Structure formats: structure tokens, C-alpha cells
Amino acid sequence: MNKLCRLLDISFPIIQGGMGNISNAPLTAAVSEAGGLGTIGAGTMAPAEVEEILKEAKRRTSRPIALNIPLSVTPYVKELGKLVFKHNIPVVSLSAGNPAPYIPKFKEKGVKVICVVASVKHAIKAEQAGADMIVAEGYEAAGINSNLETTTLTLIPQIVKAVSIPVAAAGGVGNGNGLAAVLSLGAQGVQMGTRFIATKEAPVHQLYKEHILNASDTETHIVGRSAGKIRRLLKTPYSQKLLELEKNGLSAEEFQNLTNEEKHKIGALEGRLDEGFINGGQISGLIDSAPSVKEVIEKMIEEAKEAADNASEQLKQFTSTQNK
Structure with missing residues (x-):
């Protein structure tokens, strides 16, 4: 362990x-x-x-x-x-x-x-x-x-x-x-x-899950730089609106109000993506299924073992080549 x-x-x-x-x-x-x-x-x-x-x-x-x-x-x-x-x-x-x-x-x-x-x-x-x-x-x-x-x-x-x-x-x-x-x-x-x-x-909300499952490698973006409050969101009508407001000048207090936890709940739990936001990491582009948590964790462990074994084999090949 x-x-x-x-x-x-x-x-x-x-x-x-x-x-x-x-x-x-x-x-x-x-x-x-x-x-x-x-x-x-x-x-x-x-x-x-x-x-x-x-x-x-x-x-x-x-x-x-x-x-x-x-x-x-x-x-x-x-x-x-x-x-x-x-x-x-x-x-x-x-x-x-x-x-x-x-x-x-x-x-x-x-x-x-x-x-x-x-x-x-x-x-x-x-x-x-x-x-x-x-x-x-x-x-x-x-x-x-x-x-x-x-x-x-x-x-x-x-x-x-x-x-x-x-x-x-x-x-x-x-x-x-x-x-x-x-x-x-x-x-x-x-x-x-x-x-x-x-x-x-x-x-x-199902729309939140669907946004992740359908995400490409560029489906998230950063908002809040102008207010000094960095946040990574999935692209939605609301997040695009935030970016437009930033371009036109948005105070830190205004940004805070537009990205508070109530707006988070509106997007994530109610699926109103033009009125609230949904968080999402850049890993979203690699996610294409919604299995059980148990299946996610078990698959991760198995994949990690395979990846480690594969890396080890590649390193052995390099070593073998150098010894010739």
C-alpha cells in the first residue's frame, strides 16, 4: 500500500x-x-x-x-x-x-x-x-x-x-x-x-454530463483573468456571455456575483446553461462515457498498470539498444 x-x-x-x-x-x-x-x-x-x-x-x-x-x-x-x-x-x-x-x-x-x-x-x-x-x-x-x-x-x-x-x-x-x-x-x-x-x-443535470461527454480538446476556457479570479468552465452560452462582459469591463465584485455558487447550481443542477455555469477541466475532451464510480476507479487502476508496464518495456528496449 x-x-x-x-x-x-x-x-x-x-x-x-x-x-x-x-x-x-x-x-x-x-x-x-x-x-x-x-x-x-x-x-x-x-x-x-x-x-x-x-x-x-x-x-x-x-x-x-x-x-x-x-x-x-x-x-x-x-x-x-x-x-x-x-x-x-x-x-x-x-x-x-x-x-x-x-x-x-x-x-x-x-x-x-x-x-x-x-x-x-x-x-x-x-x-x-x-x-x-x-x-x-x-x-x-x-x-x-x-x-x-x-x-x-x-x-x-x-x-x-x-x-x-x-x-x-x-x-x-x-x-x-x-x-x-x-x-x-x-x-x-x-x-x-x-x-x-x-x-x-x-x-x-443530464446536460452537464452531456457537455463533458461531447467535449473536444478545446471545449473549456478560462474566465476571470480581467478580475484576477481565474476559473475554468465548460463552454456554454453563459460562459461566452461572461467573456463578452469581461471584454467590455467587469469589476471583480461584478464577476464574483456572476460566478457565485448560486449561478453554479443553476447550471450544474438545473441545466439552465444560459443563466448559470458548469465547471470543467481540460480532461473533458478524453471523457466519452458515464459508467459507475466503481467502474471508473477499477478501470483507472487497470489502465495505470498497463501504462506503467508499457513504459517499462519501452525503457528496456532503449537499454537493450544502448548495450549492443
């Missing part, structure tokens, strides 16, 4: 990304039941709403689940921390802010802490603050992204070199080849969001 699996008490090194206000118990439980780590994203939801989702997820699975707390997004950081303790949630994921003030409080209670970062500097600071593991998120990822726009391929090996705790890769991974690739870069596993949207258990 690798370090990440041992740390999180899971069977496969696959973590579900937090999905903000479209988080739900059925998908989270399905990921955990399949041997990964299911995650509830708190988004901007009130603590009472998050608590109900946590309780339902725990009714559906006895395996570990996590709560993602986006520190600069939610106004309820302290209250959400209390829910982690109250419901014995074994893992917390901290993102979108400085985790240092909060890590010791979770560690005192035996909660494992994952910190989501997008730079070597922040990975080092998270480890120094007591984080148990790092999720290093590249520019390819869906949703709120880093202004640094560093790709997963370049980010992972640099962070792995800089810290001693396990690192999972996020952004641009949705199949076994991607898993094998990031493992070869030194990561211990992956965190995925977009791939889990296109599954039977994900209770999102």
Missing part, C-alpha cells in the same frame, strides 16, 4: 475533489465505497446544510470521507470545523486560503489534513504548518484556479522535490494513463472532479 492510501485508510490513491455547493452524499459515498476518498465540498453552504449532507454520506458508507473547506470562500470556517469533530470526519481538505491557523486544531483531534496548493512556496508552508499531505493543482483543473497558471506536468515534480509528505496531483487527470503519468512524476495519487461528474451516481 502506498503512503497516501495508508495515510487516508483507503484502497486506491484516488481522491474526489470538493465540488462546492453541488456537493452531494450519493457521489461522495460512491467514491469511498469504491475504495477512494469521497469528499463533500462546503462551498458557501450554511453549516446546517453541510451537516445534513455529511450525515447522509455517513449513512451510505462506513468508509472514510473528507470535508473540503474553502477558507476564503466560506464565511463558516469555525462552524465547519466543529462539524468535522462532531461527526468524526477523519480527513479535512483546506483550500483557497492560508491553512496555517487551522491545521493545529485539526491535528489535535487526530484529523488528517490535506492542503490544496498551486505553488512550491505554498506547499512548503503547508508542510511546515503541519499538513499531512498536499494536493498540487495544475492549471488544467476545473473551477476556481490559481492565477499562476502552472501546469500539472511541471508543478508535480517540483512540489514532490520540495516536501517530504505525500503529494496528490489534480488537474488534467481522468484516466489510468494520467494516474500512471503523475505517479512517474513522484505523486502518490490523484484528485479528480470532472471525471466523477460523468458517472451514474453524480446527481447533476
Whole structure:
């Protein structure tokens, strides 16, 4: 068992990304039941709403689940921390802010802490603050992204070199080849969001799933650069409207209002794609089926083994050629 699996008490090194206000118990439980780590994203939801989702997820699975707390997004950081303790949630994921003030409080209670970062500097600071593991998120990822726009391929090996705790890769991974690739870069596993949207258990609108299944390699784009708020979305009438508004001048506050979690729910859960948005990573272009979560994870592991074996065989051929 690798370090990440041992740390999180899971069977496969696959973590579900937090999905903000479209988080739900059925998908989270399905990921955990399949041997990964299911995650509830708190988004901007009130603590009472998050608590109900946590309780339902725990009714559906006895395996570990996590709560993602986006520190600069939610106004309820302290209250959400209390829910982690109250419901014995074994893992917390901290993102979108400085985790240092909060890590010791979770560690005192035996909660494992994952910190989501997008730079070597922040990975080092998270480890120094007591984080148990790092999720290093590249520019390819869906949703709120880093202004640094560093790709997963370049980010992972640099962070792995800089810290001693396990690192999972996020952004641009949705199949076994991607898993094998990031493992070869030194990561211990992956965190995925977009791939889990296109599954039977994900209770999102069918139009959201269809957009992913029909996506080409250029079917996502970045909005928010003009406002300093990077976000990767699937192309829809609403996302195109956002880009047009940016061209004509859009304040950070206006952009925030147009990309808040209510607009997220309108697009993802209600399918009104001219009135709300849907997040999507660049991996969307590789997704062409919506199987069960269990099938996704099992296929990923098998594909990763095949990819690793294939790479090993190719390297042996190079070695053999050099020895002649």
C-alpha cells in the first residue's frame, strides 16, 4: 500500500475533489465505497446544510470521507470545523486560503489534513504548518484556479522535490494513463472532479454530463483573468456571455456575483446553461462515457498498470539498444 492510501485508510490513491455547493452524499459515498476518498465540498453552504449532507454520506458508507473547506470562500470556517469533530470526519481538505491557523486544531483531534496548493512556496508552508499531505493543482483543473497558471506536468515534480509528505496531483487527470503519468512524476495519487461528474451516481443535470461527454480538446476556457479570479468552465452560452462582459469591463465584485455558487447550481443542477455555469477541466475532451464510480476507479487502476508496464518495456528496449 502506498503512503497516501495508508495515510487516508483507503484502497486506491484516488481522491474526489470538493465540488462546492453541488456537493452531494450519493457521489461522495460512491467514491469511498469504491475504495477512494469521497469528499463533500462546503462551498458557501450554511453549516446546517453541510451537516445534513455529511450525515447522509455517513449513512451510505462506513468508509472514510473528507470535508473540503474553502477558507476564503466560506464565511463558516469555525462552524465547519466543529462539524468535522462532531461527526468524526477523519480527513479535512483546506483550500483557497492560508491553512496555517487551522491545521493545529485539526491535528489535535487526530484529523488528517490535506492542503490544496498551486505553488512550491505554498506547499512548503503547508508542510511546515503541519499538513499531512498536499494536493498540487495544475492549471488544467476545473473551477476556481490559481492565477499562476502552472501546469500539472511541471508543478508535480517540483512540489514532490520540495516536501517530504505525500503529494496528490489534480488537474488534467481522468484516466489510468494520467494516474500512471503523475505517479512517474513522484505523486502518490490523484484528485479528480470532472471525471466523477460523468458517472451514474453524480446527481447533476443530464446536460452537464452531456457537455463533458461531447467535449473536444478545446471545449473549456478560462474566465476571470480581467478580475484576477481565474476559473475554468465548460463552454456554454453563459460562459461566452461572461467573456463578452469581461471584454467590455467587469469589476471583480461584478464577476464574483456572476460566478457565485448560486449561478453554479443553476447550471450544474438545473441545466439552465444560459443563466448559470458548469465547471470543467481540460480532461473533458478524453471523457466519452458515464459508467459507475466503481467502474471508473477499477478501470483507472487497470489502465495505470498497463501504462506503467508499457513504459517499462519501452525503457528496456532503449537499454537493450544502448548495450549492443
